[in-house]
Amino acid sequence: MASSRRRFCIALLSSAAAALVVLCVAPLIGSTSIDYSRALAGLSPDNEILFYTRLPRVLLALLAGGALGVAGVLFQAMLRDALATPYTLGVSSGASLGAVAAICLGWREVGHLPAIWLAAFAGAAVVLFLVMGVATEGRRMSSFTLLLAGVSINTICLAAILFLQYIATFGQTFAIVRWLMGGIDAVDYSTLAWFAAAILPVVGLVFLRARDWNLMAVGEDWAAAHGVSVSRLMLSGYILGSFLAGSVTALAGPIGFVGLIVPHALRLKLGADHRLLLPCSFFTGAAFLATCDTVARTVLAPTEIPVGVVTALLGGPFFIWLLRSKRRSLWL
């Protein structure tokens, strides 16, 4: 058992190290080259570029990527399906619909917070309750109905977004399209702090139940027969997962495929134990999205491509490959 504990530590430390390396290196890459000694000495423009443009953006990408990785693992354990993500369940499209509605209505700020974020969050929450309401049969939630409800709500939200886009003005349409592609922008540190304060405790809460998620990933009856309170665990998973997905969508737009690629690749390498999979997905998801974002802002510099385009171009083919290999394994 000592060897398995060592393996556990190595995997955890190396994924954390990957995130740390990206945190240190990614801010150096960009259209203007900067270095740390000049920036830390307060020399202009290195100081401003590092602390006001690149570092907040890398931090946001790290947090968002980590949250998406954990949300992916969570939804996959709940539905026992490697293809389940916040996307599949309609949560991301609910958030998108909220944001698009806010753009069309011309809302800018509610209180001190940008209206798009609040609307995206509200959209995710509404979908959450709709899907849960449809999928709850008596006291139990059925995974199959949950997925079906998610797919239907996804379709409805996408139709509503198309409708809003159709009736919107030209300027609004541009803003909608830009937002839907997903993008990470430099945000101020107070926003980052709020985001971190929302994401990190939720990730911690999910990790505390990692053992129960192992059983849930095998089966609901299996979990129940081992003393896990299934409906309560499912409820907590759905709320926490939607919270993660909703917060990320609110800040960075709908970014796909992180929650799909990262958990799947880690499962191939590390196995399915959620006590390892959850923290490693957080760090690896963080490193992955921050790397994609660095590519997005440098590959066609000075023009930036939305990070959602980069993750989709990497993730789409991967998704198809996954579908095919899944089908093969079913035939075996």
Next chain:
Amino acid sequence: MSALYSLTDVGMRYNTAPVLDAVTLSFDAAQLVAIIGPNGAGKSTLLGIMAGLRPGHTGRCEYRGIEPEHWPRRAFARKVAFIPQSLRVEFPFTAEQVVLMGRTPHCDGLFESPADLEAVESALAITGTLPFRHRDFRSLSGGERQLVILASAIAQQPETLLLDEPTTFLDLRHQVAIYRLLRDLSRQGMLVVAVTHDLNLAAAFADRIVVLDAGRVAADAAPSQVLAPERILEVFGVASELHRGPEGRPWIVYGQ
């Protein structure tokens, strides 16, 4: 000593169709009980009710005087282990990780204690699953999987073990290996209740056979008293001949 399970007038309906009707049974420790009956007789439903996994029954099903649904879940899982008919695992858990899951009701922290690991080690040894402990559960043969699941239940250290068709689809060697293990467990004091379709395995190993037919108990006694050609014709609609095997246990030849 009072019975572990006492079922009084247990009934269950799916929509309006009755699946179980007026089932009254009791089970003591240190028995290997086989539940047999045709498809749709309510065997799996009965086992599900006993495991506390199928809510909504009528009558009383009590484990140590308390309905499974009213037991604190973890406390119940320390007493009663349940092995489902099939376990389709979607993710790459190793055999050992599946066995480790059996320790969940005993283990408070995020990680297993040395005592947990010891229980897993001994469960792997008893079931002969040590050689493939590190293999992906999904890559194992049906027989190997069933042994791993049984190891998981043994690691759970319950006083009662419920199994839904533990040997369906298994080769002869694994069928016999599983029933030998179940018999050994019952001799060490465990109550083992297994739903099965194999009358001859039940006859060879069980202490007691319960026959369910259309949701009712058609017979409940020792194998030699239960397995008579007239009853098999009545319940399963199949003609058969009765022979005697070792220890005077019945041996059925069907389809003549």
